[in-house]
Amino acid sequence: MRKIIAYKAKQKKRSINQEFFEVIKDMYEHPAVQEMKKYNHHCDTDCLQHCLNVAYYNYQICKFLGLNAKAAARAAMVHDLFLYDWHKHASETGDRFHALTHPKVALRNAKKYFKLTPLEQEIILNHMWPVTFYRSPKSWESFITTCTDKVCGLCEFTTFYSYKVFPVRPFSQR
Numbered sequence: 001m002r003k004i005i006a007y008k009a010k011q012k013k014r015s016i017n018q019e020f021f022e023v024i025k026d027m028y029e030h031p032a033v034q035e036m037k038k039y040n041h042h043c044d045t046d047c048l049q050h051c052l053n054v055a056y057y058n059y060q061i062c063k064f065l066g067l068n069a070k071a072a073a074r075a076a077m078v079h080d081l082f083l084y085d086w087h088k089h090a091s092e093t094g095d096r097f098h099a100l101t102h103p104k105v106a107l108r109n110a111k112k113y114f115k116l117t118p119l120e121q122e123i124i125l126n127h128m129w130p131v132t133f134y135r136s137p138k139s140w141e142s143f144i145t146t147c148t149d150k151v152c153g154l155c156e157f158t159t160f161y162s163y164k165v166f167p168v169r170p171f172s173q174r
C-alpha cells in the first residue's frame with residue numbers, strides 16, 4: 001500500500017513538473033531569457049536559475065491555492081530580466097538603486113519579447129516589495145512572488161555559504 005501511495009505521489013509530481021515546463025517553455029527557450037545565464041545573481045546562482053526557481057515554486061504554491069499559477073510562473077520567469085551584471089551596474093552606469101529600478105527594466109525587456117497579461121505585468125513590477133515600499137502587490141499572485149523571490153534568494157545565498165563552511169560532505173553531488 002505504501003509503495004502505491006509513493007508511486008502515485010511520484011507520478012503526480014512528474015505531471016505537475018511537465019505542466020510547469022509547458023507553461024514556461026517558450027520563455028525558457030528564448031535567447032533573451034537564456035542570456036540571463038551570463039549574469040551571476042546570488043553568489044554562484046545565475047539569473048536564469050534564480051528566475052526558474054521562483055517560477056517553479058510560484059507555480060506549485062499558486063496551483064495549490066487555486067490562483068493563477070500560469071501567470072505567476074510566467075511572470076516569475078522574467079521578473080529579473082534586466083540583462084546586466086548588477087554587481088558592476090552602479091560603477092558602470094551611476095545607478096546606485098538597482099534594487100528599486102530593476103523591476104521596471106525587467107518589465108520593459110519582457111514586454112519587448114513576450115505578450116504579457118496585466119496580471120503578469122503587475123507581478124513583475126511589484127516583485128521587490130517591501131523594498132519598493134511605494135509600489136505594493138495588487139494581487140495574491142504578486143504577493144506570493146514577493147515571498148518566493150526572497151525565500152529563493154535566501155536559499156541561494158545560504159547554499160553557497162554553507163558549502164564554503166562545510167565543503168566536504170558525504171554523498172555530496174556538488
Ligand SMILES: [Fe+2]
Pocket residue numbers: 079080102103127128
Ligand atoms: Fe528582482
Ligand SMILES: [Fe+2]
Pocket residue numbers: 050054079080149
Ligand atoms: Fe528575483
